[in-house]
Amino acid sequence: MAVPAPSAAALFYDPRCGPCTLFARVAEWTSGSRVRALPYDGKEAERDLGDLTEEDRFAYAHVVDANGRRSGASIMAPLVEHTLGPEAGHVLERAPALDQGLRWVYRRFWNYRSTHGCGAMGRS
Numbered sequence: 001m002a003v004p005a006p007s008a009a010a011l012f013y014d015p016r017c018g019p020c021t022l023f024a025r026v027a028e029w030t031s032g033s034r035v036r037a038l039p040y041d042g043k044e045a046e047r048d049l050g051d052l053t054e055e056d057r058f059a060y061a062h063v064v065d066a067n068g069r070r071s072g073a074s075i076m077a078p079l080v081e082h083t084l085g086p087e088a089g090h091v092l093e094r095a096p097a098l099d100q101g102l103r104w105v106y107r108r109f110w111n112y113r114s115t116h117g118c119g120a121m122g123r124s
Contacts (some may be wrong), residue, residue: 008036009065009082012049012076015039017113023061031083050069060110072110073103 008031013024024037040043048064049057060072063079070078077099080090092099107108 007066009063009078010044010048011035011037011079012040012045012062012064012078013037014113019109020061020113021110023107026034027079027083034082035079059114061106073106 011024014020027086028035028037040049045057048069051063056071061075062069062071063075063082063083065078067078077089077092080102084087092102
């Protein structure tokens with residue numbers, strides 16, 4: 001695996017959830033080291049997500065990059081840009097229906113995760 005660039009985006013995910021891990025690893029792999037998949041409970045997560053409530057921290061995937069932190073369905077556009085390149089990000093800006101479609105996919109995925117008891121879901 002390539003060494004991530006220091007300016008790589010961080011994608012925080014639930015490592016105890018198989019589909020979440022697959023999603024994070026595919027994003028990391030396709031990015032050519034522009035995305036680092038990191039667990040919710042790691043050292044960097046404490047720095048970047050420490051201000052979130054435990055419920056918000058573990059309820060969504062989060063992307064942290066030079067533009068700040070995005071959570072939930074709003075991670076899709078930055079992930080597209082980080083994995084496929086800046087031009088792909090511009091395509092989403094010009095095609096709002098595609099952006100909405102990606103957000104819909106994210107919401108369906110996370111709904112499956114929450115209804116099938118993956119990993120951190122149901123933490124107290």
